[in-house]
Amino acid sequence: GNSVTQMEGPVTLSEEAFLTINCTYTATGYPSLFWYVQYPGEGLQLLLKATKADDKGSNKGFEATYRKETTSFHLEKGSVQVSDSAVYFCALYNNAGKSTFGDGTTLTVKP
Amino acid sequence: GAVVSQHPSWVICKSGTSVKIECRSLDFQATTMFWYRQFPKQSLMLMATSNEGSKATYEQGVEKDKFLINHASLTLSTLTVTSAHPEDSSFYICSARELGIEFFGPGTRLTVL
Numbered sequence: 581g582n583s584v585t586q587m588e589g590p591v592t593l594s595e596e597a598f599l600t601i602n603c604t605y606t607a608t609g610y611p612s613l614f615w616y617v618q619y620p621g622e623g624l625q626l627l628l629k630a631t632k633a634d635d636k637g638s639n640k641g642f643e644a645t646y647r648k649e650t651t652s653f654h655l656e657k658g659s660v661q662v663s664d665s666a667v668y669f670c671a672l673y674n675n676a677g678k679s680t681f682g683d684g685t686t687l688t689v690k691p
Numbered sequence: 692g693a694v695v696s697q698h699p700s701w702v703i704c705k706s707g708t709s710v711k712i713e714c715r716s717l718d719f720q721a722t723t724m725f726w727y728r729q730f731p732k733q734s735l736m737l738m739a740t741s742n743e744g745s746k747a748t749y750e751q752g753v754e755k756d757k758f759l760i761n762h763a764s765l766t767l768s769t770l771t772v773t774s775a776h777p778e779d780s781s782f783y784i785c786s787a788r789e790l791g792i793e794f795f796g797p798g799t800r801l802t803v804l
Binding site for chain 1: 735797
């Protein structure tokens with residue numbers, strides 16, 4: 581079956597530090613990969629996506645590259661801000677018609 | 692992007708009562724919507740897939756008589772928690788897909804006393 585494994589949190593960084601949140605997946609076929617962000621008390625918002633191998637998704641300074649050879653989709657940002665503090669979910673979607681989510685990684689950025 | 696709304700955003704009810712949560716796609720039509728449950732500091736658990744004009748598809752372990760889903764139109768799905776008990780307290784999130792992207796509602800916080 582499908583599964584997504586995320587780096588365990590919580591992650592605490594100082595402002596302007598470099599961020600990496602690891603994500604690996606197991607899936608049949610060729611899934612699309614997503615990163616979602618959830619702020620306290622809210623639903624999930626799409627952060628970025630990639631639909632095929634070697635695609636790079638990017639948004640708001642965040643990036644992730646679809647690596648089929650390592651089945652990974654690691655999230656990176658060069659310089660985090662306090663406003664980036666949230667929970668980040670890696671997810672995949674394939675032709676089974678459902679999304680599979682990682683457990684989420686809580687990021688706290690301190691000034 | 693597409694917008695999905697939920698109502699209410701929070702609800703408190705007494706044990707034994709039923710609660711209805713609405714999920715609407717505001718600017719697109721959704722033949723399929725999804726209902727998730729999220730426990731504190733945990734990931735989303737898919738409860739069921741709501742299909743417009745037909746019965747919902749429930750995930751294993753989810754009681755269909757407990758969590759009634761109705762998808763009567765292309766823009767509205769409802770989740771009714773029947774005879775709610777404190778263990779049903781949770782954060783419920785719906786979603787709908789458009790153009791390959793899943794858009795989520797803001798969630799409904801249910802507290803059963």
